[in-house]
Amino acid sequence: MLEMRKPIPVSDAIAKVINHTCQNTxxxxxxxxxxxxxxxxxxxxxxxxPHFNRSAYDGFAIRSADSVGATGMNRIPFRVIDHIGAGHVAKVALAEGEAVRIMTGAAMPTHADAVVMLEQAVVTEQGFTIRKPFEPHENVSLQGEDACxxxxxxxxxxxxxxxxxxxxxxxxxxxxxxxKKPIVGILATGTELLDTFDDLVPGKIRNSNGPMIAAQLARLGVESRSYGMLADDMDACYETVVRALRETDCLITTGGVSVGDYDYLPTIYERLGAEVLFNKVSMRPGSVTTAAVANGQLLFGLSGNPSACFTGFELFVRPALNKMMGSQKLYLPYEKAVLTEDFSKANPFTRFIRAVYRSTPQGATVTPAGFNKSNAVSSIARGNALIVLPGGSAGYEAGDEVDVLVLGVEEGTAEWLL
Amino acid sequence: MLEMRKPIPVSDAIAKVINHTCQNTxxxxxxxxxxxxxxxxxxxxxxxxPHFNRSAYDGFAIRSADSVGATGMNRIPFRVIDHIGAGHVAKVALAEGEAVRIMTGAAMPTHADAVVMLEQAVVTEQGFTIRKPFEPHENVSLQGEDACxxxxxxxxxxxxxxxxxxxxxxxxxxxxxxxKKPIVGILATGTELLDTFDDLVPGKIRNSNGPMIAAQLARLGVESRSYGMLADDMDACYETVVRALRETDCLITTGGVSVGDYDYLPTIYERLGAEVLFNKVSMRPGSVTTAAVANGQLLFGLSGNPSACFTGFELFVRPALNKMMGSQKLYLPYEKAVLTEDFSKANPFTRFIRAVYRSTPQGATVTPAGFNKSNAVSSIARGNALIVLPGGSAGYEAGDEVDVLVLGVEEGTAEWLL
The missing domain is CATH 3.90.105.10 (Molybdopterin biosynthesis moea protein, domain 2)
Incomplete structure (x- = not known):
């Protein structure tokens, strides 16, 4: 008997996850x-x-009133009576015609209210002369100007x-x-999975989702705990899920959420008494992405297909973890960009296409990162962004402007552009 | 005697640093x-x-030739002779009219070249029937389709x-x-500096540059070693610089690079026999930013003013460290955005204004992050980007498009926008 699942829109699925996520202590x-x-x-x-009036430059602290009338033809002289560096405080207050040699960041002496920069002064035997008047507070950083x-x-x-x-x-x-940051468990399911160090054998593949998710968590600054890989064995899987939920704040599984004969996650959610928030999302890849809540803990059932797994994490797990961590900015950064090549494949579901995003003063472009099926792994490695194409839309052509979610935010640009 | 320094353009200063940076082993x-x-x-x-032909769905593996002529009126029946999950390999080859029940990711049995999805089959006592013909390779992930x-x-x-x-x-x-990643030393200079745990006293401020730079390094994934804070004492400073250069790959100092009476860094560079690459850059803030090379090691002399220090790091230190780490993408991510308020202050130097960048499907905007002097600290905390205004330009008005370098790339957006 084939279970029929009703897909829900991506934004609804995100909202359901966020509504069931609590901020950590x-x-x-x-x-x-x-x-x-x-x-x-x-x-x-x-x-x-600053918490005191400070000199903004290396120079001489003066009383601005004493500078009135100074011109190139009528230079006004000052006597230097003290010399203070940053961190020191002048011992005497200024009287008329007096100045203190002062360094950037030093507290203004009593009665001083302006600073003559070194390059504005002509040094003399007794001190220096100036050729222009100074405003009150000129070249002074005032107490509280940055914050009160x-x-x-x-x-x-x-x-x-x-x-x-x-x-x-x-x-x-x-x-x-x-x-507090959450600790997240990772459990890969599937009889076909080998460990990274295993030699390939017919019919089996190495587990790439587990290491990938650990790195997606690391990118968010979140610690992960691996529960390894489990063959498609119902009881062993259930026991491990129970243990992982006890030891972590949130559990991510990969594989086992579809409608195949060995897809045990739906049954495990049932045995846990978990509320399934959704088990079908109108998106490609990753339509089988599942989220459930058991005793207030979130369980994410991501697809076993790498591109679908990757996308499910970024769309649903990422905002949930950000919310747990107290963030106000839960979602992937958004940009608009011009498509550099045709993308003709239409689909009734919203499509998330792994892509290379590049922004320059001449404009922002985005290019699909190659082989684009839910089981693709090379395009995840090549991409730094996801192109988002609305469901039901026809194909797109080079030159069309499209929505982009930026993933590879650790990296910069190859050229200094300015 | 006041030293006159000739400012060089930002792009020239960056090029000088990069030309003197070597990739690590x-x-x-x-x-x-x-x-x-x-x-x-x-x-x-x-x-x-994939390294073998795999089923792309849960269903039945068949020989496509056997499906020719199937229609709703002329359903073609198949006998199911085996049942394999992912990771297993079928024991027998298919003969005419035979099928193997197969799960997503499982290796295709010998002679099978198409998969009937579960929802495309009507199950019968002996097997199932189909109502349409299947193309060769339909619903099959072919060996090497992702990578060869x-x-x-x-x-x-x-x-x-x-x-x-x-x-x-x-x-x-x-x-x-x-x-290999570099280890970077941090040394804050200035008699005015207190530690984070110190109570404020007149004329002194707490060292904010040291912790800030350590976090800027952490953002790049680079380990730092703090050499604490040094009063403006020439010999002590020199000894610490020598020790730091011995123990790290690169040294960042803050303060002491201007032309004040206690700005010892220029003398220290001389004693080290270092080549000064530049000591004045036509930028605001951070015009005193200095870079030097001693025995192949880079020394960055950043301003003691927090905003200038921050900007100097992002513009010069960041690409140098990225190059040491072997990256091809050395520079801050670039975006274009519309200014949301007037910025009237013009300057002959290139200006880097701490700002809040926000991108949505309605467009990207950028807003100055408040108090904008080189000694500002609150605007660094509020900002996630730098607006770049070319030197010599007049003021800018709300609605003008400006260049933006994006800093706060760890964060996303507050709303799901799609």
Whole structure:
């Protein structure tokens, strides 16, 4: 008896997964290890930035009032009464006609309100002369100009990147409250699977999905635990799934979700009492992608076909894990690009085509990455993006503008373009 | 005596750095740890992919010749003589009118050349019937259709991402030859610097550049070693620089590269016998960015101002490290976007403005990330991109199209847009 499954649209499937995903609890971690986490609390300015008026240049701190009337013909002289580098504080306040030699970043002396840059001064025996008047605050970084104490600078949920870390360091955070990252289990199913180190034998292939998913998780900064490969054996598979769910936050299986005689995952979901969120998505590849929830834990049943597995991960697993980690930006980066070659194959389902995306000042282009079936593996390796073609659309021609989801975001461009 | 420095264009400065950067030697590492490295040798197909003719679906393997003439009115019957799952091989060859029940990925039995999908068959007592003829190879994945043995699939220098790992696993690579990653030293200079855990005192600020650079390196997958913070003390600074050069592949210092009284880096370069590649770049912020080479090792002297330091890293250090790691794609990803607000400040130098880039099907926009001086830190935290405005250009207005370099590539988008 062949089970009939009703496909649901990609966006509905994503929404179902996200609605069943909970954000993890929070923890404190050292600032030096916080890159790639998301903030579990906003960054509030703990002090004004800068927290004192600072010289913006190497030069001389003066009272701007003393510079009024200076011209090339009427140079005004200043006496240098002190000399301070950054980190030091002038010992005396300025009186009329006095100046302090000051370095970039040093606190302005009392009564000083402008800085003459070294290249604006002509040094004399007693000090220097200037040939133009200075405005109050000229060449001075004012207290609080970057941020005021108490101001919320970055909301909770912000991704902790290098700039965030600079800000946290400025405010003295040695520990940061972040959302915990999940640990994700990976279990490959299929009697045909060999390990990477195995020699090929007739009818069998090496497991490429397991190592691939571990790397997709690594790209998200998420730790994985491999539960190896299981032959299509119902009981062994069930026991391993139960153990994996106990030991991890979320489980990804590959294979076994279709309607074949050895596709045991549907039965395992039933034995777990899991709610199946969907088991057919109107997309190519990956239409058999399945998501289920058992005791609040997500189970993703990805296709055993590499391209379908890869796509299912990026579309459904990625946003769920991002949500667990507290992120506000769950989905793959979007770009628009011009197709460089015809893509004539139409399909009633939404198509995700592995492709090479390239953006330059002359425009952004995208090119299918070669052999394009759900069992393809070479095109995953060649691609850095997915072209998205809406379901039901006719074929596309070179020159058409298409939607692109960018995957290979670790890489840059080969030429300096500017 | 004020030293006069001649600024060089950004692209010239980048070219100088790259011309003085050597690729690291290679090493073998386990496949499971290879994500983020670059391939030191091309991936050559070690076998055909698939390496045997496989069923593309769950169904029945038949001889297509036996299906000729099948219609709804003239259903052709088949006897099922065997039953194989993926990973197994049929024991017998097909004779006329015979079929083997077969699962996705299983090797085609001898003489079988087409697969009837389960939903295309009506099951009977003896087997099943079909109502249409099947072409040779219909529903079959042919040996070598994805890749042929001996074919070069990915050239040396390719970034190892999840798809690359899937391909390497397919060919049985347990170890991968990659280009070694550098270890980079970080040394912050400046008497004004406090550690993250220090309380603020008048005239001093916490070191934000050191933690920020460590995170910029982490974003590239590069290990860093901190040499802490040094007061503006010439001899101590020199000793630490010498030690750092001995212990790392490349050294980044912050501060001390301008023309102030405590800017010792120029003297240190001299004592090291280093060749200074440039010490002034026609860019804002970061015009004092310096690069030097001592005994083949690169030294980057970044500004002590956070925004200038950040920009100097992304423009010059990032491509150099990428080249050391064997990458072919050294530079920040490029995008074009529409400015959402006026940016009136013109400058003779090329400007790099920290900004928020957002791309949607309605277009890509970019918005300056707030306070925009070289000492700014909050805008680095808010931004995920750099707007690039050519030197000498007048101000820009909302609606103008501008060049953008994308930094925050770890993050995606907040909404599913398709």
């Amino acid at each position: 929070t923890e404190y971690i050292p600032l030096s290890e916080s890159y790639g986490y998301t903030l579990a609390e906003p960054i509030i300015a703990q002090q004004d930035v 104490q108490g101001e919320e600078l970055i909301p909770a949920g912000g991704f902790i990147h290098p700039g965030t870390i600079a800000l946290l360091a400025t405010f003295g955070y040695t520990q940061v409250r972040v959302t | 290679t090493e073998y590492i386990p496949l499971s740890e290879s994500y983020g490295y670059t391939l030191a040798e091309p991936i050559i197909a070690q076998q055909d992919v 043995q001996g074919e070069e699939l990915i050239p040396a220098g390719g970034f190892i991402h999840p798809g690359t790992i899937a391909l390497l696993a397919t060919f049985g690579y347990t170890q991968v030859r990659v280009t």
